[in-house]
Amino acid sequence: MIDETTIAAANEAADATLRADYDALGEHLSRRGIDIAAIKDRVAAYGVAIPSWGVGTGGTRFARFPGEGEPANVFDKLDDCGVIHQLTGATPRVSLHIPWDDADPADLLAKAEETGLAFDAMNSNTFQDQPGQAHSYKYGSLSHTDAATRAQAVEHNLYCIELGQKIGSKALTIWVGDGSNFPGQSHFTKQFERYLGSAKEVYAGLPADWRLFTEHKMFEPAFYSTVVQDWGTNYMIAKELGAQAHCLVDLGHHAPNVNIEMIVARLIQFGKLGGFHFNDSKYGDDDLDTAAIDPYRLFLVFNELVDSEGTPDFDPAHMLDQSHNVTDPIESLMNSAMEVQRAYAQALLVDRSALAGHQEENDALMASETLKAAFRTDVTPILQMARRESGAAIDPVSAYRRSGYRAAVAQTRPKADGSGGGIV
Numbered sequence: 198m199i200d201e202t203t204i205a206a207a208n209e210a211a212d213a214t215l216r217a218d219y220d221a222l223g224e225h226l227s228r229r230g231i232d233i234a235a236i237k238d239r240v241a242a243y244g245v246a247i248p249s250w251g252v253g254t255g256g257t258r259f260a261r262f263p264g265e266g267e268p269a270n271v272f273d274k275l276d277d278c279g280v281i282h283q284l285t286g287a288t289p290r291v292s293l294h295i296p297w298d299d300a301d302p303a304d305l306l307a308k309a310e311e312t313g314l315a316f317d318a319m320n321s322n323t324f325q326d327q328p329g330q331a332h333s334y335k336y337g338s339l340s341h342t343d344a345a346t347r348a349q350a351v352e353h354n355l356y357c358i359e360l361g362q363k364i365g366s367k368a369l370t371i372w373v374g375d376g377s378n379f380p381g382q383s384h385f386t387k388q389f390e391r392y393l394g395s396a397k398e399v400y401a402g403l404p405a406d407w408r409l410f411t412e413h414k415m416f417e418p419a420f421y422s423t424v425v426q427d428w429g430t431n432y433m434i435a436k437e438l439g440a441q442a443h444c445l446v447d448l449g450h451h452a453p454n455v456n457i458e459m460i461v462a463r464l465i466q467f468g469k470l471g472g473f474h475f476n477d478s479k480y481g482d483d484d485l486d487t488a489a490i491d492p493y494r495l496f497l498v499f500n501e502l503v504d505s506e507g508t509p510d511f512d513p514a515h516m517l518d519q520s521h522n523v524t525d526p527i528e529s530l531m532n533s534a535m536e537v538q539r540a541y542a543q544a545l546l547v548d549r550s551a552l553a554g555h556q557e558e559n560d561a562l563m564a565s566e567t568l569k570a571a572f573r574t575d576v577t578p579i580l581q582m583a584r585r586e587s588g589a590a591i592d593p594v595s596a597y598r599r600s601g602y603r604a605a606v607a608q609t610r611p612k613a614d615g616s617g618g619g620i621v
């Protein structure tokens with residue numbers, strides 16, 4: 198972890214500037230009828246989960262260029278996640294991926310306590326073969342034509358639940374790579390029937406206080422068809438399985454320009470929004486840093502979420518899911534967590550009664566301007582003050598760079614192998 202006195206000293210040096218900026222923004226917001234302290238408190242209470250795989254350097258199908266001091270195991274990953282939370286105060290939970298992160302639950306809990314973290318949704322992996330595995334997932338897992346392969350995939354998901362129960366997780370996320378690469382290769386209906394049959398077996402093993410998230414993805418690794426390809430299919434799965442099943446929306450898993458915020462609104466309306474994997478994309482599932490390309494879209498998603506706050510049983514899970522190929526993953530994840538917080542804060546500033554009035558009057562221009570007024574507001578001092586008051590860093594990236602953490606772990610962690618593809 199980072200030395201607390203280093204963070205405190207940096208915060209002290211930046212304190213006067215922050216207070217001046219915060220007061221100026223507070224005055225501006227008060228003219229708009231908004232109490233800055235109330236916004237700050239809600240931002241401070243907000244958290245987004247970190248995926249354990251996000252702290253390793255990612256890659257593409259072509260190559261992976263490992264960074265210095267990459268985590269070698271789940272305990273190193275938890276150390277890195279602990280630093281991210283320490284500096285941002287915004288990432289209190291970690292989502293594990295099994296079997297990549299499989300370990301003794303007592304050791305996982307001890308490390309979580311040491312790093313100040315808790316565990317978010319469990320992620321099962323049936324999209325690649327593991328050493329010693331009896332049946333291959335080359336042609337699918339939960340939807341495989343072979344019953345024994347499907348049973349193996351179901352069994353793995355049940356194991357993820359079992360492990361998750363021991364470490365305080367309350368959800369299982371299933372994403373499968375199942376699909377086809379050639380027209381005619383798979384019978385769409387029979388394949389989806391097999392998927393549903395397997396998913397029902399997993400659902401039957403779900404504890405009463407757990408949720409099951411299914412995640413859609415339009416393409417990759419299968420390029421012609423994917424079994425759970427879009428939110429419509431995802432919704433059908435959640436409906437078929439039952440009340441504990443919900444749809445997970447990964448922002449990158451849609452065709453370019455798809456109106457994701459509208460999908461979010463639809464899923465909320467019918468009680469099936471499970472949560473998010475935040476990232477950004479330009480062309481496809483690029484897994485770029487959250488808000489790196491289209492911060493307005495992220496804001497519009499949060500606009501829907503804030504609009505629905507207070508709806509009974511509305512508790513979507515929030516997580517980042519990105520691949521960091523050219524940056525230090527810790528820096529990217531800190532920045533992305535802050536971007537998610539920023540979108541949330543901006544969405545809290547929307548004048549909802551004015552917006553409702555413009556919608557009723559069909560005043561399209563003013564409705565759009567009402568959203569833009571919130572989006573254009575620089576809420577940085579609110580985020581900084583929330584961090585300052587929680588003991589996190591006013592400027593996390595600067596504090597991280599000054600700490601020398603990466604160079605220090607590079608001394609103790611084995612050098613990572615760059616061979617092979619690097620999609621994570």
Ligand SMILES: [Mn+2]
Binds near residue numbers: 412447474518
């Ligand atoms: Mn995802």
